[in-house]
Amino acid sequence: MNYIARTIDVTKVYEGAEVVSNVNMSIKQGEIYGFLGPNGAGKTTIMKMLTNLVKPTTGEIELFGEKLTPTSYEVLKRMGSIIEYPFFYDRLSARENLELHCEYMGFHNKKIIDNTMETVGLKDTGKKPVKDFSLGMKQRLGLARALITTPELLILDEPINGLDPVGIREMRDLFKRLSNEYRITLLVSSHILGEIEQIADTVGVIRGGRLVEEVSMESIRGSQNEYIELQAVDIRKATYVIEHQLGLSNYKLVDDHTLRIYDPGIIPSELNTKLIQYGIEIESISKRAHSLEEHFMKLVKGDEDVA
Numbered sequence: 001m002n003y004i005a006r007t008i009d010v011t012k013v014y015e016g017a018e019v020v021s022n023v024n025m026s027i028k029q030g031e032i033y034g035f036l037g038p039n040g041a042g043k044t045t046i047m048k049m050l051t052n053l054v055k056p057t058t059g060e061i062e063l064f065g066e067k068l069t070p071t072s073y074e075v076l077k078r079m080g081s082i083i084e085y086p087f088f089y090d091r092l093s094a095r096e097n098l099e100l101h102c103e104y105m106g107f108h109n110k111k112i113i114d115n116t117m118e119t120v121g122l123k124d125t126g127k128k129p130v131k132d133f134s135l136g137m138k139q140r141l142g143l144a145r146a147l148i149t150t151p152e153l154l155i156l157d158e159p160i161n162g163l164d165p166v167g168i169r170e171m172r173d174l175f176k177r178l179s180n181e182y183r184i185t186l187l188v189s190s191h192i193l194g195e196i197e198q199i200a201d202t203v204g205v206i207r208g209g210r211l212v213e214e215v216s217m218e219s220i221r222g223s224q225n226e227y228i229e230l231q232a233v234d235i236r237k238a239t240y241v242i243e244h245q246l247g248l249s250n251y252k253l254v255d256d257h258t259l260r261i262y263d264p265g266i267i268p269s270e271l272n273t274k275l276i277q278y279g280i281e282i283e284s285i286s287k288r289a290h291s292l293e294e295h296f297m298k299l300v301k302g303d304e305d306v307a
């Protein structure tokens with residue numbers, strides 16, 4: 001497997017408190033990796049370690065197959081990032097800010113400034129000073145700055161925070177374009193599941209400094225376990241019939257009234273008919289599926305009974 005970035009058993013201790021604990025993250029080349037977790041879970045700290053802004057207390061970071069050291073300048077040139085609020089020269093225009101950044105980075109290619117401004121949708125901002133930009137425009141300028149050195153990996157910490165629905169949508173579309181057209185690998189953090197779910201190929205869930213899951217969205221969608229939920233007046237009798245007469249074994253009694261059957265391929269109306277034949281009084285019967293939200297919320301909140 002081709003990994004563009006990995007954390008290997010990374011731990012970070014701040015003033016005696018372990019804020020990141022033994023995290024093993026693997027970001028594949030070309031994917032959008034969604035980094036999901038509540039505020040304070042440790043996302044920013046991990047992103048700072050990946051960009052060499054903070055050193056792990058123990059463990060290692062690997063970027064483009066190389067171990068990250070304090071002098072890994074070449075490796076760091078291959079990535080762009082926005083971590084925490086990006087600083088701009090407020091009185092200067094978008095273009096002037098980007099020109100200054102290029103100069104600072106020793107990167108001289110005027111054409112790229114035009115192209116990047118076009119990519120992020122800031123081409124028509126002219127002389128407008130950044131202080132008159134909306135939050136969404138500033139976010140896009142931050143992205144332009146991260147993109148201007150043509151990175152292979154882009155690390156974005158909560159890039160949609162504070163944006164309105166239109167701005168969120170534009171950002172999301174832009175991430176997909178960067179991934180599909182420019183083949184950039186993205187690591188994007190958020191505390192909002194809905195956002196991660198819509199863009200990510202892989203999701204890493206972090207809680208209390210620990211990576212509690214790292215899974216491809218494809219496999220999660222594939223394992224959306226459907227089940228039949230039924231309610232009966234006498235649930236024990238229904239359970240007996242289901243197990244001994246109908247031969248179904250994969251079920252769970254939820255409460256005194258409700259049973260969930262996980263055996264595949266059951267059609268609710270057929271089950272209903274059969275149960276009635278055995279004299280079971282059914283109150284309700286329906287097909288359901290664990291939603292992604294249920295799946296992730298259990299992880300984020302720390303419910304160990306994860307489906």
Ligand SMILES: Nc1ncnc2c1ncn2[C@@H]1O[C@H](COP(=O)(O)OP(=O)(O)OP(=O)(O)O)[C@@H](O)[C@H]1O
Nearest residue numbers: 014015019037038039040041042043044045046158
């Ligand atoms: N420089 C620091 N010194 C001490 N503690 C810190 C420092 N930076 C972060 N922390 C602590 O580490 C924990 C993780 O913070 P971090 O910013 O990585 O979380 P996060 O998941 O990015 O959340 P948020 O979205 O709120 O930034 C928090 O408890 C935070 O207070």
